[in-house]
Amino acid sequence: MTRYFLTASAAAIALAASAGYAAARDQIQIAGSSTVLPYAKIVAENFGETYTNFKTPVVESGGSGAGIKEFCKGVGENTIDIANSSRKIKEDEIKSCADAGVKDVQEVKIGYDGIVFATDINGPDWALTPADIYTAMAAQIVVDGKLVANPNTKWNQVNPNLPDWDIAAYIPGEKHGTREVFEEKLMTEGCKSTGALDAIKAAGQDDKVAGKTCVAVRKDGKAIDIDGDYTETLARIASNKTGVGVFGLSFYENNADKLKVATVEGIVPSTETIAKGEYPVSRPLYFYVKKAHLGVVPGLKEYVDFFLDDQMVGPESPLAEYGLVAAPDAERQQQRDDFDAGKTM
Amino acid sequence: MTDISMDGIAGTSARARRDIGLKRRYAAERRFRLYGVLAISVGLVFLAIMLVSIVSKGYTAFWQTTVTLPITFDAKVIDPSGKRATDPNVLIRANYPKLAENALIAKLGIDPGDKATVRKLKGFLSDGARAQLRTLVMADPSIIGTTRNVDILAAANIDSAFKGQIDLSVDESRRKVSDQQVAWMKQLAADGSLAEHFNKGLFTFGASSRPETSGMGVAIIGSLYMMGIVLLLALPIGVAASIYLEEFARKSRFTDLIEVNINNLAAVPSIVFGLLGLSVFINFLGLPRSASLVGGLVLTLMTLPTIIIATRAALAAVPPSIRSAALGLGASKMQMVFQHILPLAAPGILTGTIIGLARALGETAPLLLIGMVAFVADYPSTPLQPATALPVQIYMWANEAERAFVERMSGAIIILLVFLMAMNITAIVLRRRFERRW
Numbered sequence: 127m128t129r130y131f132l133t134a135s136a137a138a139i140a141l142a143a144s145a146g147y148a149a150a151r152d153q154i155q156i157a158g159s160s161t162v163l164p165y166a167k168i169v170a171e172n173f174g175e176t177y178t179n180f181k182t183p184v185v186e187s188g189g190s191g192a193g194i195k196e197f198c199k200g201v202g203e204n205t206i207d208i209a210n211s212s213r214k215i216k217e218d219e220i221k222s223c224a225d226a227g228v229k230d231v232q233e234v235k236i237g238y239d240g241i242v243f244a245t246d247i248n249g250p251d252w253a254l255t256p257a258d259i260y261t262a263m264a265a266q267i268v269v270d271g272k273l274v275a276n277p278n279t280k281w282n283q284v285n286p287n288l289p290d291w292d293i294a295a296y297i298p299g300e301k302h303g304t305r306e307v308f309e310e311k312l313m314t315e316g317c318k319s320t321g322a323l324d325a326i327k328a329a330g331q332d333d334k335v336a337g338k339t340c341v342a343v344r345k346d347g348k349a350i351d352i353d354g355d356y357t358e359t360l361a362r363i364a365s366n367k368t369g370v371g372v373f374g375l376s377f378y379e380n381n382a383d384k385l386k387v388a389t390v391e392g393i394v395p396s397t398e399t400i401a402k403g404e405y406p407v408s409r410p411l412y413f414y415v416k417k418a419h420l421g422v423v424p425g426l427k428e429y430v431d432f433f434l435d436d437q438m439v440g441p442e443s444p445l446a447e448y449g450l451v452a453a454p455d456a457e458r459q460q461q462r463d464d465f466d467a468g469k470t471m
Numbered sequence: 472m473t474d475i476s477m478d479g480i481a482g483t484s485a486r487a488r489r490d491i492g493l494k495r496r497y498a499a500e501r502r503f504r505l506y507g508v509l510a511i512s513v514g515l516v517f518l519a520i521m522l523v524s525i526v527s528k529g530y531t532a533f534w535q536t537t538v539t540l541p542i543t544f545d546a547k548v549i550d551p552s553g554k555r556a557t558d559p560n561v562l563i564r565a566n567y568p569k570l571a572e573n574a575l576i577a578k579l580g581i582d583p584g585d586k587a588t589v590r591k592l593k594g595f596l597s598d599g600a601r602a603q604l605r606t607l608v609m610a611d612p613s614i615i616g617t618t619r620n621v622d623i624l625a626a627a628n629i630d631s632a633f634k635g636q637i638d639l640s641v642d643e644s645r646r647k648v649s650d651q652q653v654a655w656m657k658q659l660a661a662d663g664s665l666a667e668h669f670n671k672g673l674f675t676f677g678a679s680s681r682p683e684t685s686g687m688g689v690a691i692i693g694s695l696y697m698m699g700i701v702l703l704l705a706l707p708i709g710v711a712a713s714i715y716l717e718e719f720a721r722k723s724r725f726t727d728l729i730e731v732n733i734n735n736l737a738a739v740p741s742i743v744f745g746l747l748g749l750s751v752f753i754n755f756l757g758l759p760r761s762a763s764l765v766g767g768l769v770l771t772l773m774t775l776p777t778i779i780i781a782t783r784a785a786l787a788a789v790p791p792s793i794r795s796a797a798l799g800l801g802a803s804k805m806q807m808v809f810q811h812i813l814p815l816a817a818p819g820i821l822t823g824t825i826i827g828l829a830r831a832l833g834e835t836a837p838l839l840l841i842g843m844v845a846f847v848a849d850y851p852s853t854p855l856q857p858a859t860a861l862p863v864q865i866y867m868w869a870n871e872a873e874r875a876f877v878e879r880m881s882g883a884i885i886i887l888l889v890f891l892m893a894m895n896i897t898a899i900v901l902r903r904r905f906e907r908r909w
Contacts (some may be wrong), residue, residue, distance in 0.1 A: 153849070153857060155760060160870070165844045167680040174600050174848055178563055182677075182848035184761050184857040187867070188839070204757050248640075276514070380872040382645045383638055434766045444598075 142175025151203045152424050154183035158193025158210030159303055160355060161239060161374060162411050165445050166210055169433045172444065173425075176432070180425035185210075190303045194414070201418045207426055209414045212239065212303030220471060230417035234430065235461055236439055238451035240375035240400045241307055241407045244385040246367045250289050256406070258285045261294050263349050265342040268325040276344045291368040297343065298372055299353035307409045308372060309341040310412035315406070315440040318343075319362020360384065375400070389416035400451040401441075408451065417470055434462045509568070511581035525888075529881025535670040535683060538596065538659060543618040544608060546572070555612070562612065567604040571596050571623050578664065579655055591651050597624040624672070625665065627682035627875035630658055636874060641674065647874075659744045673882060677848040678867070682875035685868075687845050687883055693763045693858030694832060694890075699852065700767025701774055701831050706824055708771075709778030716779075717786045718808050719880040737776035745837030753841060760842035761857035767817040769841060770831040777830065782824020785816040818905035825898040829891050835862040861887045 156166055166185045174182025174415075190211040198211035198219060204268070205228075215233070223231060243254055262284045266273050281288035298304040317323045317340035326336045343349045352359050352371075359371040360381060370388070375395055378385055387395060390407055401404040413433075420427050432438060439445055441452045542656050546553075546700040548569050555561040572592060573583075581588050600623050607621070608614060624630075628647040631637050633656055659665035676686030720726045748769035754756045758765050789812050797807040839846055844863050851858040859867070865887065 151759060155842070155857075157845075163846070164680065164872070167678075170846060171680050176564070184842075186761070186842050187844060187846075187870070198755070201755075204753055204760060229658035247645075356872065357870055377872045380647070380874070381649075383641045443560055 127459045133307065145318055153181040154208065154423055154429055155186070155206040155428055156183055156208040156210060156413075157175070157186035157188060157196050157206050158208075158413070159190040159212040159411070160187045161190075161212040161303060162210035162236070162413065163187050164376070165236065165411070165450055166413070168234055168444050169429075169447060172438070173429055173432050177425065177428060180428065183425075184298075185428060194219050194223075197414060197416065198226050198228055199225045201228055201416065205416070207416055207419045207423050208429075210280060211412045211414065212409065214412060215414060215471070216412075219297045225396055228416060228418070230418055232415040232465060233471055234413050234415060234434065234465060235453065235457070236413065236433065237445065237453050238408045239411050239449075240395045240397075240405060241304060241311075242373050242375055242378050242386040242395045243370055243390070244363070244373055244378055245370050245388065246363055247384055247386050249367070249386055251386070252370075253287065253392060254388050254390050255285075255319075256312045256316035256390070257319045258288065258316070258338075259312045260320055260322065261285075263295060263297070263343050264313065264322075264340070266316070266339060267440060268320070268322045271325060273326060273329055273339075276346075276348075279348070285341055289368075291362050293348040294350065294369045295348070296350050296352050296369055296371040298357045299351040302353075303409075304372065304374070307407065311407045311409075313341040313343070316468070374449070375451070379449050397446065397449070397451045401454070410453075411450070415465075417468065430465055431462075434458070434465060525706075525881050529543060529878055529883075529885045531634050531636070532673060532878040532882025532885075533670050534634075534667040535672065536625040536633045536665060537622040538575070538621050538625050539620055540571065540578055540791050541618050541620045542570055542574045542604065542623075544570065544572070544604075544615045546615050549608065549615055555615075562609055563605070563887045565605070565608075567601045567608075567715050568596075568598065570604055571600040579658065588651075591649060592655075594626050595629055595652055595655065596909045597626050597683045598681060599624055599679075602684075611815070612641045622668065624683045625656075627873060628652075630683055631875050632656060633660070633665070634878075636878070648831050673886075677850060678846050678864070679848060680846075682871075682873050682879060685876075685879065687861065687864055689850055690861050690864035690883075692851060693766070693843070693847075694860045696763035696851070696854045696858065697767040697770055697860060698828055698832060700764065701771050701828060702824070704768070704771045705774045705778050705827065709775050709780050709824075710820060712775075713779045713782035713786060714808060714813070717783050718804070718812070733776050733779050735903045737780060740836070741773055741834050742836040742840070744769050745840035747772065748837060759855055759857075761845050761847070761859040762855050763843070763851060763860075764854040766838055766840045766843050766858075766860065767854065770834060770847045773837065774827040774831050775833065777827035778820075778824050781827070782816070784818045785819025785823065787820065815907060818902050822898045822902045825894050825901075829894045829898075832860075832890060832894070833887065835860070835866055838863055840858060861890065 154170075156170070163185060166183075170183040170185050174180070186206075188196075188197075190209075190213055193206075193209040194211060194215060196206050199205050215231070220231070223229075243259075244251065245252060261267055262276075262278055262281065264276055265276075266275075267276050269277065278284050279293060280290055281293055282290045284293075297308060314337070317326075323336060323340060326339050327333070331339060341350075350362070352362070356371075356373050356377040359373060360377075363369050363371045363385070371385075373381075373385070375397070378387055378395075389395075390405065393399050393405045395405045395407075400408045415426070415430055436458065437443055439450065439452055439458060443452070446452050453461070474627065497806070503795065549555070549565040549567075550561050552561075572589075575592060575596060576583050576589065581592075583589065604621070625633070626894065628637070632639065632648045632653060637646055637648060639646070639648075641654060648656075656665060671685045672684060674691065675688045676684050676830065677689040679685035716726060716729065748765055752765045752768055753760060758768075793811055793815065794807055797811045798804070802810065835844065838860055841860055842857075845857065845859060847857050847859050849856075865880055865883045868876045868883060871880075
């Protein structure tokens with residue numbers, strides 16, 4: 127009886143395996159950041175429509191970290207060709223890539239994305255600074271020179287110009303690429319500008335620990351981590367009219383009839399103010415290409431060229447219309463040159 | 472003798488005892504019935520709320536706003552340099568959106584020289600016009616130079632505005648349609664060229680970044696492939712395994728262990744099967760990512776325990792007298808199983824299979840890990856090519872920023888519910904028609 131079972135299962139596995147090897151891949155496979163996803167989809171769709179001899183690339187969602195992990199699994203037909211990322215690839219990720227045989231990785235910066243604070247459309251105007259956000263959101267703040275658990279419960283305790291609302295902020299969860307920007311551009315900045323950083327250091331914490339103390343968000347339910355997409359944040363704001371949410375610029379622009387955007391340091395977020403570098407909370411978006419797959423997977427090189435073309439990422443392109451902030455002319459040209467020259471990381 | 476003397480007392484006291492707390496017991500029963508009715512009504516209310524919210528948001532997705540325009544296939548626009556006879560790329564790369572725009576300019580009576588007004592037309596018609604007009608021209612190049620009426624999809628924002636889903640009372644700068652576009656929309660609607668038509672595209676288009684040209688086509692095909700694979704693999708394997716376990720295998724500690732494991736597997740969260748699929752089918756066997764074959768295999772693993780449990784129950788429900796009669800008349804054990812037991816158990820097996828399939832149809836979590844939660848625009852021609860599935864498409868649309876995807880998501884849920892309902896009704900009908908009571 128065991129022999130039957132062994133023969134049967136061996137036959138089944140052989141069948142499945144032969145089916146796998148028989149198919150050569152003729153479609154680009156992309157995975158990664160859900161922030162880059164809408165842009166990648168627009169490019170993939172236009173690519174498929176323009177180059178009728180290539181298939182439309184398949185774009186998976188799942189987050190920057192998951193995409194890079196998949197990307198670093200190795201080289202070959204069953205691994206993805208491009209990883210989208212809303213942050214720069216980390217050192218240890220490059221290392222794990224190299225360990226798996228993915229040695230030559232080309233980095234492409236596609237443009238910038240803004241992160242905005244928004245409230246319900248019928249609320250008052252908001253003007254925030256990193257210091258306000260730090261004082262409202264941090265787990266511990268400095269009061270009278272001493273580090274204490276955050277006592278603030280209302281926004282007007284943080285800054286008298288803000289409304290008399292209970293603090294309820296919907297911020298990106300820790301697995302989001304956006305969270306890093308939130309910590310780096312708002313919490314850390316606010317920590318410095320309120321003088322809390324110096325006070326923390328004076329209290330005897332070394333630089334590294336002090337940096338962590340700065341970005342630690344309060345856990346008493348006033349700052350709510352959203353692990354889902356911006357759609358979830360929007361739903362939370364709709365049910366709590368005095369909530370403040372963190373959104374991507376493009377998401378806000380698509381829902382501007384439901385949301386009112388807050389200024390940060392007096393600057394209204396828009397593609398223009400971000401491109402000029404005036405609006406402080408923005409980040410570059412990237413994708414990473416496996417050099418070993420160029421010329422092997424049909425259409426991969428054409429796809430990257432098409433992506434970098436001004437008609438896709440330029441200031442008057444479909445991506446810009448969707449909310450991507452185009453990089454300056456020289457930087458875009460630099461990206462194209464670097465890619466054509468085959469520059470790897 | 473004590474019996475006799477006890478009898479009289481027992482007779483009277485029995486009546487008394489019967490009546491003890493009679494009211495209380497009746498009241499308890501009435502309360503219990505009330506709890507039952509309450510439980511059912513709460514369930515029904517929740518179901519009704521869910522259905523009403525889905526249907527009220529989603530029914531509009533089955534209609535789509537189109538603009539009927541007399542398109543002039545102007546050779547000067549399609550092929551300005553006159554090289555289309557020699558260069559096939561000319562017809563592929565031609566500026567087809569311009570044709571639609573020109574037709575719209577003529578229809579609205581705008582001065583083509585008024586650049587500022589013409590610029591406002593941007594975003595009125597769908598960019599899908601490019602592929603649509605190209606297909607027309609590529610299929611029959613002789614239409615170049617002629618004029619014919621073509622139904623062009625309106626852009627998603629115009630569609631939402633026409634359906635009244637965009638609040639036009641808010642300030643113009645805060646919404647995606649301008650007042651000028653709304654005026655044009657009303658002008659075209661008044662002369663009948665802008666109207667809602669049945670949305671065939673919802674069933675035929677693949678995924679798209681444009682709401683108006685995105686549909687469930689690829690997802691429906693992917694789900695069909697996967698259901699086919701599940702049926703082809705899980706039904707024979709599941710039925711064979713249950714027949715062996717139920718009819719042939721000797722009861723031993725080993726078969727007990729197998730039984731415990733099967734029952735366990737039926738309760739394992741589906742994401743675990745996705746992890747298994749990723750490591751076995753993709754990483755070890757080298758099957759392609761995002762392919763419905765891998766999805767089908769993973770869902771087969773997930774459905775097998777359900778089918779085995781249902782089949783074993785159906786086999787065990789056939790009375791032993793049938794077995795004894797068949798064996799007594801000289802049938803071999805195999806003849807007994809295949810000619811007598813299996814036909815009698817078939818309705819139960821089919822019901823279990825269909826319910827297992829319906830569960831597999833609604834699964835997203837295991838597909839996430841094998842790369843099927845993805846943007847797939849092209850139809851898969853074989854199960855080895857990338858595809859998505861119905862619930863995956865719902866999930867993808869739920870995460871979109873554009874307003875127009877909300878109705879599509881609800882529309883997709885309606886389609887999925889219809890599929891599920893059809894399958895479950897089939898299961899009930901089969902059971903009603905063929906089930907035998909002993």
